[in-house]
Amino acid sequence: MTIHDTHPFAGEDDPVRRFRGRLGGTVTLWTSGDAGDDGSRAGLTVTSLMVANGETPRVLALLDPDSDLVEELRRTGRAVVQVLAWADRGLAEVFAGTAPAPGGTFRQAAFVDTAYGPRLASATTWAGVELEEEREVGWSALVTCRLVTAEAGEDVDPLGHRRGRWLRLAQGRGTA
Numbered sequence: 001m002t003i004h005d006t007h008p009f010a011g012e013d014d015p016v017r018r019f020r021g022r023l024g025g026t027v028t029l030w031t032s033g034d035a036g037d038d039g040s041r042a043g044l045t046v047t048s049l050m051v052a053n054g055e056t057p058r059v060l061a062l063l064d065p066d067s068d069l070v071e072e073l074r075r076t077g078r079a080v081v082q083v084l085a086w087a088d089r090g091l092a093e094v095f096a097g098t099a100p101a102p103g104g105t106f107r108q109a110a111f112v113d114t115a116y117g118p119r120l121a122s123a124t125t126w127a128g129v130e131l132e133e134e135r136e137v138g139w140s141a142l143v144t145c146r147l148v149t150a151e152a153g154e155d156v157d158p159l160g161h162r163r164g165r166w167l168r169l170a171q172g173r174g175t176a
Contacts, residue, residue, distance in 0.1 A: 024162030025049075026169060027092050029120060030061070032072040032079040035113035040075070041106055042068035043118075045096040047161050048140070049081070057147040059129050062140035070134075070141050077131045078116040079145065082123035086157040089166045091120075116148070124153025 025047035033041030049061035059081060063070050073079050084092055093099035094108050101108055110121035116128035129145035136142070160169040 022163060024160055024167075027084045027088075027159040027161050027166075029082050029084055029088075029092065029095055029123075030063070030069055030073075030079050031082070031111070031119070032069060032076050032117040034076070035118075040072060041118055042072035043095045043105055044069035045084075045092045046081075051147065057150075058132065059127065059145045059147050061143050061145075062137065063143055065136065065139075065141040070143075072117075073131055073143065074134070076117065079129050079131070080114060080117045080119045080126055081129055081145075082120050082126035083155075084120075084159040085122070086159050086166075086168050088120070088122070089159055092159060092161075092166070124151070125155060126151050 028046050028049060029043055030046050031041065031043040044063060044067050046061055046063065049059060052058045052060060061081075063073075069079075088109075090099065091109050094101045094105050106118060111118035112121050113119075114128060116130075119126055127147050128149040129147055131143060132146050133144040134141055155170065158169040160167045
């Protein structure tokens with residue numbers, strides 16, 4: 001690993017990127033793939049998403065079209081979307097590809113196999129989704145997924161991301 005005196009991903013002064021960074025959001029981990037160590041698994045840290053409630057609720061997200069997650073989501077048609085906590089910020093870095101993952105990303109924490117893919121064992125709030133549609137939007141893949149099952153648990157210390165930094169969104173707030 002090389003140490004840089006500047007941010008390794010900083011490019012030219014891009015006002016769109018700076019605008020997007022000021023919006024911030026709750027950090028989620030999207031995972032998809034088959035059960036067990038022999039299965040194919042992929043995951044990605046995502047903050048660009050929204051939930052659209054309705055007769056058929058949906059989750060819409062902007063994903064890196066070149067990511068292993070998008071490839072696995074296309075293959076299986078399913079994923080787990082889990083809300084990360086402040087304690088998971090190192091895991092968020094690993095799945096974002098900005099921190100090392102000795103042994104692989106899924107060896108950095110305990111995961112439970114579900115019908116939708118691997119779920120972070122410590123995740124109290126998560127959803128199982130099925131891919132409905134994908135299309136190119138800008139440099140991203142906009143995925144629309146049917147929200148099939150959801151679990152809303154403790155929300156004590158959710159992880160947020162704004163302007164390239166992790167932040168605590170609601171420290172000690174409980175289940176509200």
